[in-house]
Amino acid sequence: MKYRISPAQLDLPAEPQPAADERPKRSRLGHWLAHVVACIVGIVGIACALALPFAPVWVDRTEVHWPAAELGAESTTALFAPYRPASFDAFVPCPVLRAALDRPQRTTVLTTLPPGSDREGLILTTRLGKPELVLGQHQVPLPPGACELAIHADSGQSVVTAGGQPPIVLPGIAAPEIFTFATDLEPRQVAGLSVTARTYSWFDTSPTDVKSTLITTVLALAVVSLGLLLVHSPPALGRIRLSPRLLPVDASVAAVLAGWLVIGPLTDDDGFAMMTIRNYEDAGDIGNYYRWFNASETPFTLVQHLMRWVSQESLAPAWLRLPSVLAGLLTWIIVSRGIVAPLCKDTRRLPLHLLTAVFFLACWLPFGLGIRPEPFVALGTSALVAALLKMTRTRLPHFWLGVAAFLTGLTVAVTPTGVSALVTVLVFAPRIGRVLVQHGVLPRWISVPTRVVLVGCLGTVGLVAMFADSTLNGVRQATAIHNEFGPSLGWYQEIERYTSLLSTIIWGASGKRMAVFLVITAVLITGACAMRQVHRWTGLVDLPVLLGSVVAVLVALWLTPSKWTHHFGALAGVGSALLVVLVVLLGRVGRLGHAKRESRLIGVFGGIAASVAAALAFMGPNVWPMQSDLAMPWSDTPVEPGLPLDSPALWLVTGATVGALTFGFVRIRALMSHRDLTGLVWTVMPASVLGLAALASVLVLVGSFIAAPQIMGDRFSIARMNWQSIRASSCGLEDEVETLPIAERLSPVDGSTELDGFTSGGTPPQEPDLRTENPGEPLHAEKPDDPKAPEGEVASTSASQFAWTSTTGGPQTTGSLTSGWFGLPRLTGNQTLSVWVSGRPEQGNSLALEFGASLPRQVRPLETHELRDAAPTDLPFDDPRHGRPIDWRNFRDWRLLTVDAAQIPAGADRVRVLAEDRTSDEQGWLTVSGPAVRDVVPLRQALDEREPVLIDWQMSFVFPCRFGYPQVSHGVATSPRMLISPPEGEGSMTFGTDMGGVFAGVPMQSQRFELPSRLRDAPGNTWGHLYSVRYAIERDDYTTTRHRERIGGADGDPAYPFKEH
Structure with a gap:
C-alpha cells in the first residue's frame, strides 16, 4: 500500500470546541481539577528530582x-x-x-x-x-x-x-x-x-530513607505523568500492520547480530569497563578501578548498573555481550520502522528494508558489540527521533512527547555522548513548541504549563538514573579528578578523534572508518540538498530534522572531553537512517525533470565524495583489539580481497558503470513512457557507491570474522571461547595459556666449550622459583633465602648459570660458539627443553641445539635442531607506498626458545648449544643461556598459588573465572601478588602516577619476575606476560575501621589537593 504525503507540516487541527454555555459545568470543573492535579504532579516530580543531588545520604568514613x-x-x-x-x-x-x-x-x-x-x-x-x-x-x-x-x-x-x-x-x-x-x-x-x-569518602555514600522516598516519588509521578499525557488526548488505537515480506530481512539482521555476538571483536574497553562493574560488590560504587584514583564514573553509570545486574548471572563474555546485541536489535527495529519507513513513504518496502539492513549493519557491527555504552546511546537517540517524528503523526502528540522526554533523560544518563539527546530536542524545538501550545479544553495559560511540567517530570527520570547512587559533591569531585588526569580535551581539539580514525592501529580499523566516513558524506550531501530545498521536491519533508539529529551526535562528540573513536558508535542508529533516506532522495531527485542541474551537481560531487570516503576507509587495516586480531585477514594491510577497494578510481569507475547502465535503462524507459529520467543517470552514481561500499564493508567484516576462527581451529580465538561458553563453560584465555616453570637446570658433563668471538657472559632474566610438586595442584613457591623476607614471598632464580655472548666487542664482533655437552634427562610429555636468547638468531646468524647419545668415550651426535623466533603475528602496517618500518623487529629483549619433548630424537641424553654470529649490524649479535628443562603447566595452577592476581585492563574481560583480584574500596587497594599484563608489558596506566594509577605503589616497592608462558599451539603470538610480585616488606599489614555519618548531597570531603601552595 502506498501512502500519499504532503510537504506541509503534519500538525493535527484543533478539535472543534462546543460553546462555553453548552459545556456542562461539572465537566468543565472536572477539567480544571484534572489540570490542577496534573500540574501539581509534574511540579512535585520535578522538584523531587531536582532535590536528589542535594538529598541527605549516609557516608562511610574509613x-x-x-x-x-x-x-x-x-x-x-x-x-x-x-x-x-x-x-x-x-x-x-x-x-x-x-x-x-x-x-x-x-x-x-x-x-x-x-x-x-x-x-x-x-x-x-x-x-x-x-x-x-x-x-x-x-x-x-x-x-x-x-x-x-x-x-x-x-x-x-x-x-x-x-x-x-x-x-x-x-x-x-x-x-x-x-x-x-x-x-x-x-x-x-x-x-x-x-x-x-x-581516606576520602566522596563516593562511599548510600541513600537515606529521605532520598529513597524522593527516588520512589519521582518514578511514581513519572508513570502518573505519562498516564495523564495519554488521556490528555483521546486514544486512537489502530491495528498493528505487519508485512510478512519484511520478516525474512528482520530475521537475517537478527541472525547476523546473533552470530556477531559469538564471532565479533572485543572492544578496547571491555576489560576496563567490566572490572569497574565487578569491583562494585567490594566498593559499593562504579569506580574506575585501574586509574583516576578509582574515582566514580558518576553521573553516567546507567549502563554499568545494567551490566552489574546482568553479570550477577554469569561473567561469560558471550552473556555479557547479550545486552548490547539486544540494544542493536531494538535499534534496528526502531530505525527501520520508526524512522526510515515514515520518512520514505511511497517507496517500495522490501528494497527499502534491504537497503536499511545493509547500512545499519555497516554502521553497527564495527562499534556496537561489548560493554561500552555507545550501543545504548545509539538506541536512545534513535528511539528519541522516532518518538518525536511520531509526535506529529498521531492523535496522541502529548503522549509521544512525554515518551521523548523520558528517553532524553535516560540517554543523557548513559554517557557524555548522550548529551546528543538534548541537542536533538533543540533540533525538534519548533515542532515541540507547536505541540505544547495546541488548543485544549481549557485556556492555554493553564494547559500549556500543565503539559510542560508533565513532560518535564518524565525528563527528570534521567536525574534519578544519575543521582540515585551519587551526590552533587561526588559528581563535582569525580569530574575534577577526570579533568586533572585526562584525557580532557577541548571542543577545538576534536581533530584528534579524526586523526586517530585515520591511524593504522585499532582506532582506525577499516570498518570503523567506513561507518564514520559514509555518515559524514551523507551529512554533506543531505546538507546541500536541504539548503536547495530538494527534500521538499521529493516529499522527504522530515529530512532536515533527521539531518539535525545526526549533526547533534557529532556536536555532542565535539563536547566530550575524550576523543576516542569508539564514541562514533553513537551514530549507528540515526546515521544509518540518514544514509538510507539519502539514497531514497537521490533516486527521487533524479526522476524530477526540473532538477537536472541539481542532479548533475549532486551526482558529480556526491560520487567523488562517496568514492574518496570508501577508498579511504578500505585503506585502513582490518585490525581489532587484543585476541580479536588472531589470524585476522588484512590486519596489517589495506583491505584488498582480490579488488583494490582502497583505490578511489575503483569506486569512481563503479559509480560510472552503474550510471552507464542506468543511462541505457533510462533510454529504454523514455521510449516507452515518454518520461525524462536523465537526472537519474547522475544521482545513481553516489547512491550506488554508498550502497556498495556499505555492503562490501559488511561482507569484509562478517567474512573475516568467520575466517579467523576457522584458521585458528581448536586453538584459542574469541569465537571459540564464546561458543564454548554457550555450549558448556569456558574460562577464556586462562584455559589456553601454558606456563613454563623450571623443572631442572642442566649442567655440562662432557667436552669443553669452544669460543671464537663469543665470551662467557650475559645474564638471563631472573624468574620466580615456582615448582610443580603435584600434577594439577597450584605451583609451590620456594621461599627466599633472606630470613627477614616477609611470609609468602617467592624466591627468584635463573634458568642456567651458563651464558655466552658475542657483544663484548660491540655489534661488529662475529664468531662462533660450541658449548660442552649438557646432561639431558628423559623428558615427559608435559615438559620442554629451553634456552634464553637475546639478539638475532637469523638473517645471517644461527642458533641450534645439537642432541647426542653418550658412548663410553665420546658423544655421538644425533640431530641438530635449529632455533629461530617464530614469525610474529602482530605486524606493523604495510603501507602501500612506504612498506613496513625498517628494522621493525626487536631482537634485543630476552626470549625463551623451546624444543618440545616430541621433537627430541630418541635415545638422546646429551645436548649442546651451537651459535654463529656472522653479522655486524645494530642487532647482529647473539647472547644465549645454557639449556634447562621446564614443566608445561596450565596457567590456572600458577595463578591459584599467587592470589590476588591483578589482570590489567586490556586482558581482564577474557578471564571470566578469575575472582581473586585485588580489592579497591573505601580509599585503599590490596597489593597484588601476581600481574597479568598485555603484550606491551607492565608499563600501564594502572601503575602510572601521572594517570592516577591505583596500583602505582606496586612498582615502587616490589620486584617483578616474569614466569615464562605461551599461548597453546600459537607460536609467534605474544598473548601477554605473567609476573610474580615480590615485596621486601609486609603486604597491607594495617587495620581499617569504618563509621557512618549523615550528610547533605552537596557536603562531604573537600576537593583533592592536586597542587600544593
Whole structure:
C-alpha cells in the first residue's frame, strides 16, 4: 500500500470546541481539577528530582590504622587511592624517637614513601643526633631537643607539634601521599608509634530513607505523568500492520547480530569497563578501578548498573555481550520502522528494508558489540527521533512527547555522548513548541504549563538514573579528578578523534572508518540538498530534522572531553537512517525533470565524495583489539580481497558503470513512457557507491570474522571461547595459556666449550622459583633465602648459570660458539627443553641445539635442531607506498626458545648449544643461556598459588573465572601478588602516577619476575606476560575501621589537593 504525503507540516487541527454555555459545568470543573492535579504532579516530580543531588545520604568514613598489632610496627605496603588521605595523624612518642637518635647511622623513624621515591610524602629520620622531618617536599624545621612529635594534616594545611612547643602551622602543605608505612626500627622499639589516616569518602555514600522516598516519588509521578499525557488526548488505537515480506530481512539482521555476538571483536574497553562493574560488590560504587584514583564514573553509570545486574548471572563474555546485541536489535527495529519507513513513504518496502539492513549493519557491527555504552546511546537517540517524528503523526502528540522526554533523560544518563539527546530536542524545538501550545479544553495559560511540567517530570527520570547512587559533591569531585588526569580535551581539539580514525592501529580499523566516513558524506550531501530545498521536491519533508539529529551526535562528540573513536558508535542508529533516506532522495531527485542541474551537481560531487570516503576507509587495516586480531585477514594491510577497494578510481569507475547502465535503462524507459529520467543517470552514481561500499564493508567484516576462527581451529580465538561458553563453560584465555616453570637446570658433563668471538657472559632474566610438586595442584613457591623476607614471598632464580655472548666487542664482533655437552634427562610429555636468547638468531646468524647419545668415550651426535623466533603475528602496517618500518623487529629483549619433548630424537641424553654470529649490524649479535628443562603447566595452577592476581585492563574481560583480584574500596587497594599484563608489558596506566594509577605503589616497592608462558599451539603470538610480585616488606599489614555519618548531597570531603601552595 502506498501512502500519499504532503510537504506541509503534519500538525493535527484543533478539535472543534462546543460553546462555553453548552459545556456542562461539572465537566468543565472536572477539567480544571484534572489540570490542577496534573500540574501539581509534574511540579512535585520535578522538584523531587531536582532535590536528589542535594538529598541527605549516609557516608562511610574509613580510617586506616598502623601498626596493625600492639606488639610493634612492621613495615608494610599501603596503597591509598587517592594517594593522599583526607586527614592524617601521626604520633611519635619520646622513646621511639630516642631509639632512633641513639643509632649512629641515618635512621628512618616513619615514612609513607618507598625508598628512592620523589613523591610528596612524609619522611621522619634521625641523622647526627637530630630529627629531620620532610612533609611533601618541604623541610620542616624542628625545635632543638624535640622529642615527642605529633603531626596532623588535611587537604589544606599541616600542623606539627613537638612536645610542649608551640605548634608549627604549615598552610598549603596537604596531607602526605601514602604508598607505605615503613620504619627502620625494630618492632619492639616502636611501641606507642601510631598513624591514623582517613581516606576520602566522596563516593562511599548510600541513600537515606529521605532520598529513597524522593527516588520512589519521582518514578511514581513519572508513570502518573505519562498516564495523564495519554488521556490528555483521546486514544486512537489502530491495528498493528505487519508485512510478512519484511520478516525474512528482520530475521537475517537478527541472525547476523546473533552470530556477531559469538564471532565479533572485543572492544578496547571491555576489560576496563567490566572490572569497574565487578569491583562494585567490594566498593559499593562504579569506580574506575585501574586509574583516576578509582574515582566514580558518576553521573553516567546507567549502563554499568545494567551490566552489574546482568553479570550477577554469569561473567561469560558471550552473556555479557547479550545486552548490547539486544540494544542493536531494538535499534534496528526502531530505525527501520520508526524512522526510515515514515520518512520514505511511497517507496517500495522490501528494497527499502534491504537497503536499511545493509547500512545499519555497516554502521553497527564495527562499534556496537561489548560493554561500552555507545550501543545504548545509539538506541536512545534513535528511539528519541522516532518518538518525536511520531509526535506529529498521531492523535496522541502529548503522549509521544512525554515518551521523548523520558528517553532524553535516560540517554543523557548513559554517557557524555548522550548529551546528543538534548541537542536533538533543540533540533525538534519548533515542532515541540507547536505541540505544547495546541488548543485544549481549557485556556492555554493553564494547559500549556500543565503539559510542560508533565513532560518535564518524565525528563527528570534521567536525574534519578544519575543521582540515585551519587551526590552533587561526588559528581563535582569525580569530574575534577577526570579533568586533572585526562584525557580532557577541548571542543577545538576534536581533530584528534579524526586523526586517530585515520591511524593504522585499532582506532582506525577499516570498518570503523567506513561507518564514520559514509555518515559524514551523507551529512554533506543531505546538507546541500536541504539548503536547495530538494527534500521538499521529493516529499522527504522530515529530512532536515533527521539531518539535525545526526549533526547533534557529532556536536555532542565535539563536547566530550575524550576523543576516542569508539564514541562514533553513537551514530549507528540515526546515521544509518540518514544514509538510507539519502539514497531514497537521490533516486527521487533524479526522476524530477526540473532538477537536472541539481542532479548533475549532486551526482558529480556526491560520487567523488562517496568514492574518496570508501577508498579511504578500505585503506585502513582490518585490525581489532587484543585476541580479536588472531589470524585476522588484512590486519596489517589495506583491505584488498582480490579488488583494490582502497583505490578511489575503483569506486569512481563503479559509480560510472552503474550510471552507464542506468543511462541505457533510462533510454529504454523514455521510449516507452515518454518520461525524462536523465537526472537519474547522475544521482545513481553516489547512491550506488554508498550502497556498495556499505555492503562490501559488511561482507569484509562478517567474512573475516568467520575466517579467523576457522584458521585458528581448536586453538584459542574469541569465537571459540564464546561458543564454548554457550555450549558448556569456558574460562577464556586462562584455559589456553601454558606456563613454563623450571623443572631442572642442566649442567655440562662432557667436552669443553669452544669460543671464537663469543665470551662467557650475559645474564638471563631472573624468574620466580615456582615448582610443580603435584600434577594439577597450584605451583609451590620456594621461599627466599633472606630470613627477614616477609611470609609468602617467592624466591627468584635463573634458568642456567651458563651464558655466552658475542657483544663484548660491540655489534661488529662475529664468531662462533660450541658449548660442552649438557646432561639431558628423559623428558615427559608435559615438559620442554629451553634456552634464553637475546639478539638475532637469523638473517645471517644461527642458533641450534645439537642432541647426542653418550658412548663410553665420546658423544655421538644425533640431530641438530635449529632455533629461530617464530614469525610474529602482530605486524606493523604495510603501507602501500612506504612498506613496513625498517628494522621493525626487536631482537634485543630476552626470549625463551623451546624444543618440545616430541621433537627430541630418541635415545638422546646429551645436548649442546651451537651459535654463529656472522653479522655486524645494530642487532647482529647473539647472547644465549645454557639449556634447562621446564614443566608445561596450565596457567590456572600458577595463578591459584599467587592470589590476588591483578589482570590489567586490556586482558581482564577474557578471564571470566578469575575472582581473586585485588580489592579497591573505601580509599585503599590490596597489593597484588601476581600481574597479568598485555603484550606491551607492565608499563600501564594502572601503575602510572601521572594517570592516577591505583596500583602505582606496586612498582615502587616490589620486584617483578616474569614466569615464562605461551599461548597453546600459537607460536609467534605474544598473548601477554605473567609476573610474580615480590615485596621486601609486609603486604597491607594495617587495620581499617569504618563509621557512618549523615550528610547533605552537596557536603562531604573537600576537593583533592592536586597542587600544593
